Amino acid sequence: MKIAVLPGDGIGTEIVAEAVKVLNALDLKFEMESALVGGAAYEAHGHPLPESTLQLAKEADAILFGAVGDWKYDKLDRPLRPEQAILGLRKNLGLFANFRPAICYEQLVGASSLKPELIAGLDILIIRELTGDIYFGQPRGRRTAVDGHFPGAEEAFDTMRYSRPEIERIAHVAFHAARKRNKKVTSVDKANVLETFQFWKDVMTEVGQQYPDVELQHMYVDNAAMQLVKAPKAFDVVVTGNMFGDILSDEASMLTGSIGMLPSASLNSSNQGLYEPSHGSAPDIAGKGVANPLATILSAAMMLRFSLNQEAAAQRIEAAVQKVLAQGLRTPDIYSEGTTKVGTAQMGDAVVKALQA
Ligand SMILES: NC(=O)c1ccc[n+]([C@@H]2O[C@H](COP(=O)([O-])OP(=O)(O)OC[C@H]3O[C@@H](n4cnc5c(N)ncnc54)[C@H](O)[C@@H]3O)[C@@H](O)[C@H]2O)c1
Ligand SMILES: CC(C)[C@H](C(=O)O)[C@@H](O)C(=O)O
Numbered sequence: 001m002k003i004a005v006l007p008g009d010g011i012g013t014e015i016v017a018e019a020v021k022v023l024n025a026l027d028l029k030f031e032m033e034s035a036l037v038g039g040a041a042y043e044a045h046g047h048p049l050p051e052s053t054l055q056l057a058k059e060a061d062a063i064l065f066g067a068v069g070d071w072k073y074d075k076l077d078r079p080l081r082p083e084q085a086i087l088g089l090r091k092n093l094g095l096f097a098n099f100r101p102a103i104c105y106e107q108l109v110g111a112s113s114l115k116p117e118l119i120a121g122l123d124i125l126i127i128r129e130l131t132g133d134i135y136f137g138q139p140r141g142r143r144t145a146v147d148g149h150f151p152g153a154e155e156a157f158d159t160m161r162y163s164r165p166e167i168e169r170i171a172h173v174a175f176h177a178a179r180k181r182n183k184k185v186t187s188v189d190k191a192n193v194l195e196t197f198q199f200w201k202d203v204m205t206e207v208g209q210q211y212p213d214v215e216l217q218h219m220y221v222d223n224a225a226m227q228l229v230k231a232p233k234a235f236d237v238v239v240t241g242n243m244f245g246d247i248l249s250d251e252a253s254m255l256t257g258s259i260g261m262l263p264s265a266s267l268n269s270s271n272q273g274l275y276e277p278s279h280g281s282a283p284d285i286a287g288k289g290v291a292n293p294l295a296t297i298l299s300a301a302m303m304l305r306f307s308l309n310q311e312a313a314a315q316r317i318e319a320a321v322q323k324v325l326a327q328g329l330r331t332p333d334i335y336s337e338g339t340t341k342v343g344t345a346q347m348g349d350a351v352v353k354a355l356q357a
């Protein structure tokens with residue numbers, strides 16, 4: 001079992017170190033190889049996704065990824081910016097299915113900004129299409145406007161697009177996932193305005209007919225953003241495009257207490273996967289030893305489950321995470337009165353200890 005370990009930038013290195021600690025504490029044999037990615041790779045090799053890093057990722061059974069990005073790179077040409085590394089990995093490896101489960105652990109009900117009764121027992125799964133949409137559509141760029149409100153003005157443009165097979169395959173992923181859960185799929189779109197999302201809705205409806213045992217609900221994205229904080233437990237599986245999924249998953253993270261609790265898995269059609277927390281490199285807290293490593297540790301559990309066929313080990317990690325939360329240990333992002341504040345490494349150590357108990 002070969003794991004490519006790509007810590008990246010900012011808190012990426014701190015949180016991945018804890019996940020690696022946890023993996024090493026399992027009685028399993030992994031070959032782990034690390035490489036630079038993002039701003040760190042740009043500094044060393046002049047490119048955020050060097051050929052050697054991409055090659056390592058392609059050859060591995062799974063990739064454990066931290067986060068990339070820092071404000072100091074925002075003025076670079078776009079192809080050289082750290083974020084292009086994660087986008088390039090997703091595209092090159094065909095990682096089209098992004099699973100972002102938002103689970104509110106019993107012990108964290110008080111850590112969310114929402115009322116406890118709204119989120120207690122919450123378990124929803126956001127499935128975000130990850131290799132299409134306005135993120136990758138061509139053409140894009142800058143030009144002089146020939147029409148619109150200001151002809152002759154400088155303008156920028158991107159292209160939103162989805163093809164039928166792209167929508168069909170993510171629809172099947174969502175319906176399959178729902179079959180193993182509460183048998184409800186909410187497809188989030190903006191069909192009332194965008195042709196891309198009318199097409200999305202039509203194809204979702206067609207594919208849904210093959211799953212008569214699963215309820216399909218359509219919802220506009222603006223309403224979905226509102227319903228997620230009004231009645232989040234009404235959702236089971238949420239399937240949506242790349243851009244809406246990016247935004248709604250950050251919103252859903254607050255239902256779990258913190259973005260530091262939201263893991264993710266990005267899979268391709270051969271179940272090779274990239275596993276990363278849903279959050280970014282958090283430059284505001286990087287280097288302080290206070291980042292929450294649990295989203296990354298839980299992403300490692302997803303890696304064991306989805307790509308490495310080690311369900312028992314995945315469950316051991318998840319149980320260990322619940323145990324440290326039950327012990328009252330909290331990084332600052334999930335701290336509340338009466339609990340014990342710990343740093344990144346202490347939290348990782350506690351998970352390792354809980355694994356062994
Ligand atoms: N997949 C990725 O690598 C990824 C994802 C999102 C953002 N980014 C990049 O990260 C950089 C920072 O972006 P941002 O600030 O908008 O988003 P962010 O997710 O990095 O941070 C948002 C807020 O959440 C907090 N936070 C994030 N992770 C945390 C953790 N584990 N524990 C405690 N607090 C945590 C941060 O301190 C910050 O206040 C940008 O360069 C952005 O492009 C990368
Ligand atoms: C860093 C950025 C490219 C990325 C995205 O928009 O997909 C991030 O926000 C995420 O959610 O993984």
Ligand SMILES: [Mg+2]
Binds near residue numbers: 246247250278
């Ligand atoms: Mg995001």
